[in-house]
Amino acid sequence: MKYNEQTMNQILNGMLWAGQESLCPIYCVFKLTNWGYLSGDMLMGYATCTSGGWLLLVMYSSLQQFLNNPAPTYATYEIALAKSLKIRKTIFGQYVIKIVFPTEKRDMKIRLQATPKVLGSNFPNQKKNLEKMVEILNHIHENN
Secondary structure (H helix, E strand, O other), X not given: OOOXXXXXXXXXXXXXXXXXXXXXXXXXXXXXEOOHHHOOOEEEEEEEEEOOOEEEEEEEEHHHHHXXXXXXXXXXXXXXXXXXXXXXXOOOOOEEEEEEEOOOOOOEEXXXXXXOOOOOOEOOOHHHHHHHHHHHHHHHHHOO
């Protein structure tokens, strides 16, 4: 699978509900816990916040890529329902976003890591969108 902004926008826009818009699509890496068969796996994929306050995630397992089976895992969460949110910027300019959402059985913990510049790929709006995502997540979380 080729990662680029056009493919990312097409996939994330396909997840939107009527009247919603994707505000800050980014390429990122995920580290998940409490996700069943995906737990502990490093996943590549996309994330965005929507105009309706949702976090959309599309994740591809490196094992799936190796086996040439790029079937993604999709997830959607209402940002306002997050139990916790921690965002930190590393000395190399990467953002690490840790967000926990409650579910019926156990909390879903998401660790998303993104860089302002994706080397070797075509993501010209990555830096601007990443900064906007951090701003949106902080704003929604502070108001809850």
